[in-house]
Amino acid sequence: MRNRVGSIPRYLTGRALAEAAFVCLAYLVLGLASYRLTYAPELNLAGSWLPSGLSLAVLVSRKRERWPLLLLAVFVADALLLGSRGVDPAIVVGWSVADVVEPLVGATLIRRAMPTRGLPLLRAREVYLLGLYGTLAGPMAGTALALVTTLLAGEPPASILSFSLAWWGSAALGTASLAALLLAARPRILRAPPSRLAEAILLGSSLVVLTAQGFMLADVVARFVALGLAAFPVLAWAAIRFGPSGAAWGAAAISLLAVILTARGYGPFAELYTVQEYVRVVLVQALFALATITALLLAAMTAERRRAESLQRMLVDAGTILASISPLQDRVERALRRSVHTLGPTAIFWRSERPFVPEAFAQREGMAPPTGLRLAELAGAGPPEGLEQRCEGASCWLRLPVGTSSFNPAGVLAVEATTARRYFDPSETQAVEALGSRLALECERDRLLGESERLYRDAQEAVRVRDEFLSVASHELKTPLTPLATRLQMLQRRVRAGLPVDEAAIERAQASLGRLAWLINDLLDVTRIQAGTMEMQQRPISLTRIAENAVAATAPRDSGRIRFEAAGEVLVQGDPNRLEQVVSNLVDNALKYSSGEVVVAIRNEGTQAHLTVSDHGIGIPAEQLEQLFERFFRARNASSASYGGLGLGLYIVRDIVERHGGRIWAESAEGRGATFHVSLPVLHAAAFQTEKEARGARQLH
Numbered sequence: 001m002r003n004r005v006g007s008i009p010r011y012l013t014g015r016a017l018a019e020a021a022f023v024c025l026a027y028l029v030l031g032l033a034s035y036r037l038t039y040a041p042e043l044n045l046a047g048s049w050l051p052s053g054l055s056l057a058v059l060v061s062r063k064r065e066r067w068p069l070l071l072l073a074v075f076v077a078d079a080l081l082l083g084s085r086g087v088d089p090a091i092v093v094g095w096s097v098a099d100v101v102e103p104l105v106g107a108t109l110i111r112r113a114m115p116t117r118g119l120p121l122l123r124a125r126e127v128y129l130l131g132l133y134g135t136l137a138g139p140m141a142g143t144a145l146a147l148v149t150t151l152l153a154g155e156p157p158a159s160i161l162s163f164s165l166a167w168w169g170s171a172a173l174g175t176a177s178l179a180a181l182l183l184a185a186r187p188r189i190l191r192a193p194p195s196r197l198a199e200a201i202l203l204g205s206s207l208v209v210l211t212a213q214g215f216m217l218a219d220v221v222a223r224f225v226a227l228g229l230a231a232f233p234v235l236a237w238a239a240i241r242f243g244p245s246g247a248a249w250g251a252a253a254i255s256l257l258a259v260i261l262t263a264r265g266y267g268p269f270a271e272l273y274t275v276q277e278y279v280r281v282v283l284v285q286a287l288f289a290l291a292t293i294t295a296l297l298l299a300a301m302t303a304e305r306r307r308a309e310s311l312q313r314m315l316v317d318a319g320t321i322l323a324s325i326s327p328l329q330d331r332v333e334r335a336l337r338r339s340v341h342t343l344g345p346t347a348i349f350w351r352s353e354r355p356f357v358p359e360a361f362a363q364r365e366g367m368a369p370p371t372g373l374r375l376a377e378l379a380g381a382g383p384p385e386g387l388e389q390r391c392e393g394a395s396c397w398l399r400l401p402v403g404t405s406s407f408n409p410a411g412v413l414a415v416e417a418t419t420a421r422r423y424f425d426p427s428e429t430q431a432v433e434a435l436g437s438r439l440a441l442e443c444e445r446d447r448l449l450g451e452s453e454r455l456y457r458d459a460q461e462a463v464r465v466r467d468e469f470l471s472v473a474s475h476e477l478k479t480p481l482t483p484l485a486t487r488l489q490m491l492q493r494r495v496r497a498g499l500p501v502d503e504a505a506i507e508r509a510q511a512s513l514g515r516l517a518w519l520i521n522d523l524l525d526v527t528r529i530q531a532g533t534m535e536m537q538q539r540p541i542s543l544t545r546i547a548e549n550a551v552a553a554t555a556p557r558d559s560g561r562i563r564f565e566a567a568g569e570v571l572v573q574g575d576p577n578r579l580e581q582v583v584s585n586l587v588d589n590a591l592k593y594s595s596g597e598v599v600v601a602i603r604n605e606g607t608q609a610h611l612t613v614s615d616h617g618i619g620i621p622a623e624q625l626e627q628l629f630e631r632f633f634r635a636r637n638a639s640s641a642s643y644g645g646l647g648l649g650l651y652i653v654r655d656i657v658e659r660h661g662g663r664i665w666a667e668s669a670e671g672r673g674a675t676f677h678v679s680l681p682v683l684h685a686a687a688f689q690t691e692k693e694a695r696g697a698r699q700l701h
């Protein structure tokens with residue numbers, strides 16, 4: 001099997017065995033110390049059972065697959081400790097099982113409530129979990145088991161209540177002080193600046209001295225002042241200034257000292273002569289367990305408050321950076337870099353069109369590279385539906401789609417914990433969401449700015465085109481008007497002088513008029529196209545005929561330049577006048593932009609009628625072919641000085657062809673002539689015939 005070596009499970013590694021052996025040894029040492037320092041002879045129990053804290057802390061922070069081995073180590077150490085004290089073997093087994101069940105229950109409940117492994121006690125909720133499951137539920141389960149075993153073994157304790165209270169109290173105090181210390185303590189203080197180190201030393205020694213005074217001073221009032229009015233406030237000082245770690249150290253120190261001194265007969269609890277010794281020990285346990293949890297809670301709440309403030313500052317700063325003036329990508333990177341310092345230890349990934357490279361970022365920031373570097377997963381997976389937090393084992397990451405309704409998604413924001421046991425609580429996820437919204441707004445603002453700039457440029461271009469068109473149009477309209485006016489004057493002079501009228505002059509005047517009518521029609525057509533009022537009266541017609549008519553009408557004088565190629569009739573459904581306009585336009589252009597032969601060809605290609613008009617003239621620059629059919633377009637090689645025109649013909653032609661369900665395109669290169677292709681759906685002869693008959697019948701009626 002892949003996961004097993006022979007029959008040995010994969011988690012039975014040398015490391016795991018060494019870890020279990022270490023836990024067994026530490027458990028023995030702590031057990032012996034607990035007996036030695038806090039033994040309550042009346043109950044044959046230790047007043048504070050520190051091993052409980054060890055076993056809970058170890059289980060909470062280790063992988064579940066290690067648990068069996070660790071619990072075995074706890075069982076062995078516990079049995080050895082009890083055995084060495086000459087306890088009845090049946091009770092040894094029962095109590096050892098109780099000491100195994102206790103952390104098992106506590107750790108299972110805590111693990112279920114936490115997104116990652118471990119319990120760093122950085123949040124009030126985590127302290128509640130330790131209090132509820134670690135010091136209440138777990139020890140209660142252990143107490144019940146221990147009591148049942150004792151009763152079954154036939155050695156009932158003097159008082160069931162006192163036995164239960166003492167067992168539970170000792171486990172609870174051991175857990176509250178030692179588990180809190182093991183889970184929350186961080187050796188960071190050793191790297192702190194000298195002033196902070198000095199403060200820590202002053203604080204620690206004050207705590208120890210004041211607690212000792214609170215137990216050992218002769219005067220009752222002085223003891224109260226030392227303990228109640230000085231030692232506890234100093235514990236609060238530790239919690240506020242040094243966070244959960246400081247609270248854990250401080251609470252552990254004063255609890256242990258208090259229990260030791262009480263067990264040795266010192267202090268206010270030892271002097272409660274009215275109650276039995278075990279009650280004194282239980283009372284001191286309860287008081288200091290409460291003090292520990294209170295200090296931890298104070299520390300966690302202060303830390304949470306500070307974090308909330310720094311998250312607020314982070315959002316304000318990120319907002320200011322995002323609103324500054326620089327390219328968007330630059331602003332986003334700076335805002336994220338600012339955020340990562342507050343959210344840290346984390347790495348932020350920003351995936352957009354230009355992804356934000358996380359490895360380089362992590363290195364540049366001197367951060368440890370993100371644990372799993374799930375960049376591939378992040379980049380590969382589509383944007384999440386909403387904010388998602390995923391934790392696997394000891395690491396966590398957040399993913400958030402960033403977008404707005406009209407711009408969704410602009411990117412994906414991901415925050416990955418770069419250290420183990422770091423997860424994101426609601427205040428942080430809310431801050432990440434707020435950051436995401438700011439980013440989305442910024443992306444949207446950037447896009448809108450770009451859009452409005454583009455619109456402004458387009459508007460300017462439109463104004464330029466309009467002005468140019470007006471000057472070209474007036475020039476174009478004037479061109480046929482001037483000779484027309486001259487010819488009419490000349491004709492008038494001849495008529496007045498009684499001279500014969502020159503027919504050629506009339507023809508030329510008519511040509512000028514035709515040109516004017518053509519231009520005006522083009523302008524009218526464009527208006528109709530724009531307004532959507534261009535009408536078509538389609539019926540079955542022969543495209544071949546239409547083309548012949550168009551050629552004849554367009555080029556009476558240039559007919560020698562045109563070669564017409566058609567293999568029989570090609571039928572289409574269309575408006576004859578409009579289709580004639582299409583052919584006329586293409587032929588007219590071919591004649592205008594070339595000086596040689598123009599070929600007009602019509603072919604039937606199955607379902608399509610294919611008309612081509614080719615010339616060998618000036619051609620169209622390749623890069624301008626795309627704009628050819630746009631309104632007012634004139635190629636750069638067709639200067640208005642050499643070639644008149646408004647740039648409207650092809651625009652109208654395309655509209656007509658497309659309304660017939662056809663397609664138009666051109667093949668050309670500058671100086672190499674041009675070929676315009678029009679393809680229209682063919683109408684089959686049968687359909688043509690039926691249509692003709694129907695029309696005949698209509699006329700008869």
Ligand code: ADP
Nearest residue numbers: 589590593619634635638645646647648649650
């Ligand atoms: P115009 O009145 O300017 O000819 P068109 O819409 O008919 O307007 O044509 C648009 C532009 O396309 C022309 O200005 C010219 O640059 C180019 N063009 C059209 N047909 C040809 C052709 N056969 N050869 C070269 N250029 C052509």
